[in-house]
Amino acid sequence: MPILPRSAPRRGLSPFPLPFVCQSCRRSQRQFSVTSRRASATATAPPPPPSSGYALLTSRRLISLAGPDAPKFLQGLITQPVIDEPTIGAVRHRLHASSTASRTSLAAGAPGFYxxxxxxxxxxxxxxxxxxxxxGISAGAGAADGGNAFVVEVDAGQVDTLAHHIKRYKLRSKLEFRVLDEGEVAAWQVWDGSSSSPSLPEQSPLSRLKDSIVLPDTRAPGMGYRVLRRGGGGADDGLDLDLARSDDDAYRVRRYLLGVPEGQAEIPREHALPLESNMDLMGGIDFRKGCYVGQELTIRTRHRGVIRKRILPCLLYPASGPGSSSNPEKLEYAPYIAAGEEGEGQGEGENEKKQQQHLSAADVPSNLSIGRERVKGRSAGTWLRGVGNVGLALCRLQIMTDVELPGETAARAPYDPARDEFVVKWGEDEEGNGGQAVKLTAFVPDWMRERLPMW
Incomplete structure (x- = not known):
């Protein structure tokens, strides 16, 4: 068998290594490619979201699951109870038997949960x-069985992976499942900035929607409502609501401002811990629930450990130039990181300043380590994902915020916004030349402070 080269040579040239390129030329090539990516990101940067509106969630897909064993099957796999179960311990069972049903969301008649x-x-x-x-979306095996049919909403890029996970644990369980077509049922998010109540008023237009399931989104105040509705949610489709229709990008901005992560890009699969992802604060875990996959470490972390890192909303600002002198005091969205007037650049410094005016959080690569400005030491956190000038990061609370952890002794002086600054860098070569950098400030939302455990 003939031995082929690693790459086919260009016509008229011999298959030898490319000529040497000096560091200056390499930096010029790198700046050109980065500028191209910035221009494309700026062109698609979403405007600020409306205070009230609704959006089709193209980032989410649905799986139907039905059958006599469907409730018991889900009960053993997820962090929330699906069926009513007796409280552990005979004494506790006698004392709390009347309140057991109230803590089981679906058993109590709620339309769903996170x-x-x-x-x-x-x-x-x-x-x-x-x-x-x-x-009645699910297959006939469970739809007519009353209470044994469910719809699971998951990240669109992970719908097939979840279907494979369900198949792996199904074994001989009497249930059927399938991935719903995109044109079959659509997931929507509805929000109204004038109200943060998790309950659905009877006079609300949402209560009159036909062929829909309406679920209050209680992950954070102001998130609004989740709606499943038959139909594909195309350009001509929508909800019969007197609200402005937005898109998935506007929904993302709202989530980031409230500090709510969602999907694999923000909750990395098989790496993120549920408590570090704020699932305990967002009501996604019932710590009184019986056995499920992954329960042991989750319970142990809750009762014996201290959560030193959590996902927080962050605001990005320039590492140099106007607006880089101090930490921002308020989390406000803008379509790009650095604001300023454009002009004809003169020299490399002016060109760099002009490029920073169009830098967006979407240009910052994911999973970058967050370091302290002008201070060497351990990483302060990990940048996850953003849009415009806001995003989410996994932050060490004692380093990047003023949150005091119970029972923990700080190894350094308390966080001081006038002194402590944090930066993410990327694109440097092996000698530490070139590359880009932006600073960021983490914010702890009020709802999160209220829900943080204080013991």
Missing amino acids: SAFLNATGRVLHDVFVYRDTL
């Missing part, structure tokens, strides 16, 4: 919403 699938080591596989199938 939850997660974990692996055996307690890492997050999928963050999901689970709905009681009141629309």
